[in-house]
Amino acid sequence: MSAAREELAATGAHLASLGLSPGSSGNLSIREADRVLITPTGADLAALDADGLSVLDLDGTHLAGPRPSKEFPLHTAFYRRDPTTRAVIHLHSRHAAAISCRPAWSEHSALPPITPYYVMRVGQTPLLPYAPPGDAQQAADLEQLPFPFRAALLQNHGPVVSGTSLTAAVDAAVELEETAALLLALGQSPARLLTTDETRVLADRYGTPWSPGGRCAADGDHGGGGDQLGSHTG
Template sequence: MNESLLREHICILGASLYQRGLTAGSSGNISVRTDDGWLLTPTNSCLGTLDPARISKMDDNGTLLSGDAPSKEAFLHRAMYDARSQAGAIVHLHSTHSAAVSCMSNLDHHSCIPPLTPYFVMKIGQLPLIPYHRPGDPDLAGAIHGLAAKHSAVLLANHGPVVSGKTLEAAVYAIEELEETAKLFLLLQGHNPRVLTEEQIAELHTLFKS
């Protein structure tokens, strides 16, 4: 897909996320890798009203080449791209249920949400928690980079998820699955849910190469 179509695609999927209440106001950001860098939604932009021509174009070092000033969370995307050569796109949202989970105490920092469904296992796998950093804290990049090599998604404490995928569609589908599973996780609080066993998880990885 050429860069012009990628820009349009970011706008279409950004609007879809916004219209379904998965992001609000100017929160959240989307990026897509290109042959000569990556595209990123601009700072203070609403995913529901993006302009393809104003999307930020970055080089591999994170330097702005064209378009509006990039999201102040550009370093989150660059850290994940640097650690995951297979990542073609990244979506970061403050979606309600995932953000709610990120505010909970006593989470398993290695895997915030248990394997409740096969689809969560296939699209997300384990979801590690990154300790709280203030918005814009450059130290957050190192924390993400340290986990991203082994994990396609991370949860930022008191903030929200950052999810990568081979394509923009894959990243969007994965973050949607994460949001739905976070909702299930919250609904099941105080209950004794049945989670997938290690054998069932291994079977999914073998059959679906997740």
């Protein structure tokens, strides 16, 4: 059994233990050279069989193992989009799924820069318009977005995140869920966002994507106080 298979199974159990994969929801993949190991359709992440994973090529052709998750087009889109991507995680985690039902904060990110850790570990997270689960066109739209990102929210559905390792993807998925929970806890209360300069410094330092000119903290802000969440939720 390969180390990648064992790592994928262990990661599924870890995410389930955190409550981020209710029932048989969610799917994971890891890239090995020009092959993708992905969880099968209907798999319970809490009890993955490391020997029973699906194997695809980068175009999504099913090569071996059971039938893959219907969401495999999202996974292969991330791998084709960025050759440094080594893992993809799609969850139905409660708070991120709730945020996906709201309008995006900006064109480039569904969530604002509310904490440094969201910028450091996730970066801008576009909201993809609703499509049925497994929709190939939604995956094609994700692949072709003309700005950098490592995570996205699927409207009325949930998060999908990528990483240069499975550990990095898990960290991003957890941080995205925590950021979403924080935003929901704040509701419509006024809240300070990171300023444009503060966000840029973090993104540059940690190599995370945040597009200049996106609706980052208000450039009209004076005194470094940051944007106010209450006026930027629509």
